Amino acid sequence: MANPSILILPGDGIGPEVMAEVRKIIDWFGAKRGLTFDVSEDLVGGAAYDKHGTPLTDETMERAQEADAVLLGAVGGPKYDKLDFAVKPERGLLRLRKEMDLYANLRPAQCFDALADFSSLKKEVVAGLDIMIVRELTSGVYFGEPRGIFTEGNERVGINTQRYTESEIARVARSAFELAKRRSNKVCSMEKANVMESGILWREVVQKVRDEEYPDVELSHMYADAGAMQLTRWPKQFDVIVTDNLFGDLLSDLAAMLTGSLGMLPSASLGAPMKNGRPKALYEPVHGSAPDIAGQGKANPIACILSFAMALRYSFDQGDEADRLEAAVETVLADGLRTADLMGPEGGKPVSTSEMGDAIVKALDASV
Amino acid sequence: MANPSILILPGDGIGPEVMAEVRKIIDWFGAKRGLTFDVSEDLVGGAAYDKHGTPLTDETMERAQEADAVLLGAVGGPKYDKLDFAVKPERGLLRLRKEMDLYANLRPAQCFDALADFSSLKKEVVAGLDIMIVRELTSGVYFGEPRGIFTEGNERVGINTQRYTESEIARVARSAFELAKRRSNKVCSMEKANVMESGILWREVVQKVRDEEYPDVELSHMYADAGAMQLTRWPKQFDVIVTDNLFGDLLSDLAAMLTGSLGMLPSASLGAPMKNGRPKALYEPVHGSAPDIAGQGKANPIACILSFAMALRYSFDQGDEADRLEAAVETVLADGLRTADLMGPEGGKPVSTSEMGDAIVKALDASV
Ligand SMILES: [Mg+2]
Numbered sequence: 236m237a238n239p240s241i242l243i244l245p246g247d248g249i250g251p252e253v254m255a256e257v258r259k260i261i262d263w264f265g266a267k268r269g270l271t272f273d274v275s276e277d278l279v280g281g282a283a284y285d286k287h288g289t290p291l292t293d294e295t296m297e298r299a300q301e302a303d304a305v306l307l308g309a310v311g312g313p314k315y316d317k318l319d320f321a322v323k324p325e326r327g328l329l330r331l332r333k334e335m336d337l338y339a340n341l342r343p344a345q346c347f348d349a350l351a352d353f354s355s356l357k358k359e360v361v362a363g364l365d366i367m368i369v370r371e372l373t374s375g376v377y378f379g380e381p382r383g384i385f386t387e388g389n390e391r392v393g394i395n396t397q398r399y400t401e402s403e404i405a406r407v408a409r410s411a412f413e414l415a416k417r418r419s420n421k422v423c424s425m426e427k428a429n430v431m432e433s434g435i436l437w438r439e440v441v442q443k444v445r446d447e448e449y450p451d452v453e454l455s456h457m458y459a460d461a462g463a464m465q466l467t468r469w470p471k472q473f474d475v476i477v478t479d480n481l482f483g484d485l486l487s488d489l490a491a492m493l494t495g496s497l498g499m500l501p502s503a504s505l506g507a508p509m510k511n512g513r514p515k516a517l518y519e520p521v522h523g524s525a526p527d528i529a530g531q532g533k534a535n536p537i538a539c540i541l542s543f544a545m546a547l548r549y550s551f552d553q554g555d556e557a558d559r560l561e562a563a564v565e566t567v568l569a570d571g572l573r574t575a576d577l578m579g580p581e582g583g584k585p586v587s588t589s590e591m592g593d594a595i596v597k598a599l600d601a602s603v
Numbered sequence: 604m605a606n607p608s609i610l611i612l613p614g615d616g617i618g619p620e621v622m623a624e625v626r627k628i629i630d631w632f633g634a635k636r637g638l639t640f641d642v643s644e645d646l647v648g649g650a651a652y653d654k655h656g657t658p659l660t661d662e663t664m665e666r667a668q669e670a671d672a673v674l675l676g677a678v679g680g681p682k683y684d685k686l687d688f689a690v691k692p693e694r695g696l697l698r699l700r701k702e703m704d705l706y707a708n709l710r711p712a713q714c715f716d717a718l719a720d721f722s723s724l725k726k727e728v729v730a731g732l733d734i735m736i737v738r739e740l741t742s743g744v745y746f747g748e749p750r751g752i753f754t755e756g757n758e759r760v761g762i763n764t765q766r767y768t769e770s771e772i773a774r775v776a777r778s779a780f781e782l783a784k785r786r787s788n789k790v791c792s793m794e795k796a797n798v799m800e801s802g803i804l805w806r807e808v809v810q811k812v813r814d815e816e817y818p819d820v821e822l823s824h825m826y827a828d829a830g831a832m833q834l835t836r837w838p839k840q841f842d843v844i845v846t847d848n849l850f851g852d853l854l855s856d857l858a859a860m861l862t863g864s865l866g867m868l869p870s871a872s873l874g875a876p877m878k879n880g881r882p883k884a885l886y887e888p889v890h891g892s893a894p895d896i897a898g899q900g901k902a903n904p905i906a907c908i909l910s911f912a913m914a915l916r917y918s919f920d921q922g923d924e925a926d927r928l929e930a931a932v933e934t935v936l937a938d939g940l941r942t943a944d945l946m947g948p949e950g951g952k953p954v955s956t957s958e959m960g961d962a963i964v965k966a967l968d969a970s971v
C-alpha cells in the first residue's frame with residue numbers, strides 16, 4: 236500500500252517558517268514511529284500569485300483534491316492588499332474550501348495549564364478547557380441567494396439569505412456526532428429556533444440524525460445567544476458544540492479567545508469521505524500570516540504543529556500518536572519554553588521558532 | 604405643564620414585587636426632588652391573559668403609546684407554557700415593541716466594583732466596566748421575508764432573510780451617536796462586511812451618518828466575530844457599540860455575562876421622538892420573571908430600579924438624578940447588602956426584595 240499523502244501549502248508571511256517546524260515533526264514520525272507520508276509542497280496565496288498570477292493554480296487545486304490531507308500555513312500580507320478581489324491571497328484558501336466541499340470546520344478551544352494565565356478569564360474557569368466547536372462552513376447566510384445591495388423606492392436595501400437544506404444540516408451533524416464518539420459522547424447544538432425557521436429545521440434535523448443514527452450520544456439544544464453567555468460563564472460545561480456558519484463564526488472565535496492564546500490554536504476543515512474512506516481534509520492554524528514578524532524566527536509554530544496532530548487524528552486514524560504529539564507540546568510549555576507571543580509580564584528570554592520546534596522533537600524523543 | 608407620565612406594567616412572576624420597589628423610588632423623587640410623575644399601572648403577559656384572555660389589550664396598547672415612558676417588569680411562567688402561540692405572555696411584550704416601533708435596544712453592561720468577583724473574568728478585566736450596546740430591534744434576519752420551511756426537490760429547506768434598508772440603519776446609528784455624545788464620544792459599529800452585503804451597506808450608512816451629522820464622534824468599525832473576541836479579551840476598550848438585530852442579540856448577552864450579575868442589568872428600547880420630543884420608550888430589566896422564586900421576597904429589584912434610572916436619563920433628561928440613583932445602588936452594594944442571587948460562596952444573610960428597596964431609598968436620602 237502506498238504511503239498516505241500530505242500536500243503542504245506554506246503560503247505567506249510566517250507560513251513557511253512555522254511549516255518548516257512541522258516538517259521536522261513529520262520526519263520524526265517517519266523515522267521513529269514508522270509513519271511515513273508522501274509529502275509534497277506547493278504554493279498558495281500571495282506566494283502563488285507572485286509566481287503564477289493567481290493565488291491557486293488549477294494544478295495545485297488538483298493536487299489538493301488528490302491528497303489525503305492538505306496542511307496550510309497562512310495567506311496574505313500588505314503587499315497584496317491592493318490586488319483585485321479575484322486574485323487576493325484569501326481567494327486561494329476560499330477556493331480550496333469550496334472545491335473540496337469542506338463543510339465541517341473543527342475549531343478546538345484548548346487551554347494548556349501552563350498558559351491559563353493568558354486568558355482574560357479566571358484560571359479555574361479555563362484551566363484544562365478542552366472543547367470542540369463544529370461550524371458548518373459551506374452554506375448559510377454567507378452563501379445564500381438572493382444577496383446584494385438593491386434599490387427599493389428611493390433607498391437601497393442590503394440583503395443576505397440564511398438557507399439550510401436538510402442534507403446540509405444532517406451531514407455536519409454527523410461530523411459532530413462522530414467526533415463526540417471519540418470524545419465525551421456529548422453534543423450541544425446551537426441555533427435561534429425561537430425566532431428563525433432555519434433554526435427550527437436545524438434543531439429538528441440534528442435531533443433526527445441523533446435519534447436514528449447516534450442514539451448513544453447525549454444531545455442538547457441551546458439558543459445561540461444563551462450559548463455565547465454560557466461559553467463565557469462556564470465553558471467546561473460543553474464538549475462538542477455544533478452550529479451553523481454564522482453562529483459558528485462568532486462562537487468559535489469567542490471560544491478561541493477564552494483560551495487567551497490564539498497562537499496555539501489549530502483547526503481542521505473536513506468534507507465527505509473519499510474512496511479510501513478518509514475525509515477530504517484541510518488543516519491550518521487559526522492565526523494569520525503575521526507579516527510584521529515574518530522571517531525573523533519569532534513566530535510560534537505550535538498552532539501549525541497542533542494542526543498536524545489533528546491530521547494524525549482525523550485523517551490518519553492515529554489518535555494515540557496525536558495524543559503523543561499534543562503531550563510533547565504540553566511538556567515543553569510546562570518546562571517554561573515560550574516564543575515571543577507567549578511572553579508574560581514577568582519577562583524572560585523567548586525561544587525562536589526553530590528552537591521551539593526542536594524542543595518538541597526532543598520531547599517526542601523522550602516519549603518513546 | 605402636565606407631569607410626565609409613566610405607565611407601569613409589572614407583568615408576571617417577580618415583576619410585581621420588583622416593581623413595588625421601583626414605586627418607592629419614583630415616590631422618593633417626587634417627594635424629595637420635585638420630580639412628580641403621573642403614574643398609572645396596567646396588566647401585561649400572563650396577568651393580562653388571566654383577566655382578559657389576551658397578553659395585551661388594545662386599551663393597554665393605546666395607553667402605552669400615549670405614555671412618556673413605559674416601565675415593564677417581566678412576563679411569562681410555566682402556567683402559560685401550553686397556551687397558543689398568539690396569546691403567550693411574550694406576545695404582549697413583542698406587540699409593545701412592534702407597535703411602538705422601538706428600533707433601538709440599549710443594553711448597558713456595567714460592572715459594579717463590589718460585584719466584580721461574580722464575573723468569570725479576571726477582576727481587573729471587568730471592574731468598573733461601563734459599556735453600552737445599541738442593538739437594532741425591529742428589522743434584520745429575525746423579521747425579513749421570505750422566511751419559512753419550504754420543500755425543494757425531495758427535501759426541505761429553512762430560509763430566513765437578513766434585510767436592512769438605509770433608513771433603518773441610519774436611525775439606529777443616530778441613536779448610537781446621540782448616546783455617544785452623552786458618554787465618551789466614541790462608537791464602534793459591528794457587522795460582517797467582509798462576507799455580507801447587508802454588512803457592507805450597514806458600514807457605509809453608519810459612516811455616512813457620522814460624517815454628515817456627528818463629525819465630532821469617533822467612529823470605528825469591527826467585524827462582529829472579532830467584536831466577540833475583543834469583548835472577551837478587553838471589554839473596556841469599548842464605549843458605545845452599535846450593531847444589528849442578530850449580532851446584537853449575541854453580543855449584548857455576551858457583554859451582560861461579562862459582568863457576572865444578570866440580576867443587575869437594565870435595558871431600554873427606544874423609538875422615534877414623539878410630539879413632545881421624548882422618544883417612544885420602554886424600560887425593563889434584562890432578567891426574566893423567575894417564577895420559581897416569585898412572591899417570596901427573594902427577587903433582586905436592582906435591575907428594575909436601574910431601568911427607571913435609564914428612564915430618568917433617556918426619557919426625562921434627568922441625567923444628574925439618574926447618576927444619583929445609580930450611585931445609591933452602588934452605595935448599598937459597597938455596604939455589603941446582597942439579595943439571595945448575589946450571595947457569594949462566603950455566605951452571609953441575604954436581604955429581602957423590600958429591604959433592598961428601602962436601603963436604596965435610604966441611600967438616596969443620604970445623597971441630598
Ligand atoms: Mg470568525
Ligand SMILES: [Mg+2]
Binds near residue numbers: 460851852853856
Ligand atoms: Mg439575546
